[in-house]
Amino acid sequence: SAPKTAEGAAAILSETWIDSKEMTFDAFREYLKTWSAYKAWKDAHEDDIDIIDAYFDKHQQRFGISGNSNVTVSWPQFAIIA
Numbered sequence: 001s002a003p004k005t006a007e008g009a010a011a012i013l014s015e016t017w018i019d020s021k022e023m024t025f026d027a028f029r030e031y032l033k034t035w036s037a038y039k040a041w042k043d044a045h046e047d048d049i050d051i052i053d054a055y056f057d058k059h060q061q062r063f064g065i066s067g068n069s070n071v072t073v074s075w076p077q078f079a080i081i082a
Contacts, residue, residue, distance in 0.1 A: 017077040026067035029056045 023031070032038060032052050041051065060067070 017079075018074050019077060020072055020074040022070055022072050024067060025056070025060065025065055025069045025071050028071055028073055029053070029067075031073075 029052060038052060045051075059065075065071075
């Protein structure tokens with residue numbers, strides 16, 4: 001139910017709200033390529049190396065994991081109430 005006081009609302013808003021999902025390393029790589037910021041960067045840098053692939057290739061080697069390795073991805077959430 002909804003909080004009945006400002007203090008109750010503040011208590012809810014002060015809690016950490018994190019969404020998490022488990023996926024493969026390769027699925028995470030492909031998910032990041034759906035972001036509009038990446039697409040805008042890619043359009044502006046058509047002839048450059050793919051920044052996401054370079055990042056993931058480096059970290060696959062660094063941590064010795066495969067594209068099929070499972071990773072947990074977490075997104076902290078927040079709300080602005082005006």
